[in-house]
């Protein structure tokens with residue numbers, strides 16, 4: 001990741017934490033940088049392994065605390081698939097997830113404004129969604145991998 005992007009993420013993190021009256025700690029910063037640097041929807045265990053390369057003594061409990069804070073601040077989102085551990089996604093633009101049941105890989109599927117509008121149009125009158133989650137499960141063409 002370039003220095004510029006690192007600085008940009010650092011500022012985003014600082015600003016979001018500040019809005020909640022929280023400090024930007026080394027642990028929070030490291031967890032956030034880890035998630036944005038490889039957008040592959042890691043689990044808390046994946047994140048622990050990656051963060052330990054920089055902070056060898058960090059515990060899983062601290063990772064969970066940091067993740068909770070980052071979710072609270074709206075910097076990352078939780079992604080849940082049936083019967084698998086929660087994953088984390090830093091992509092805040094409207095998107096669906098596609099999980100390949102052969103490789104377990106999760107892809108971000110960008111949703112344009114019209115698709116989001118179409119999705120919301122299925123809601124009955126009087127139902128106002130602030131948020132939605134859309135997940136596909138299936139297989140992908142080998143050439144994509």
Ligand SMILES: [Zn+2]
Pocket residue numbers: 041079089090091095097107108
């Ligand atoms: Zn995602």
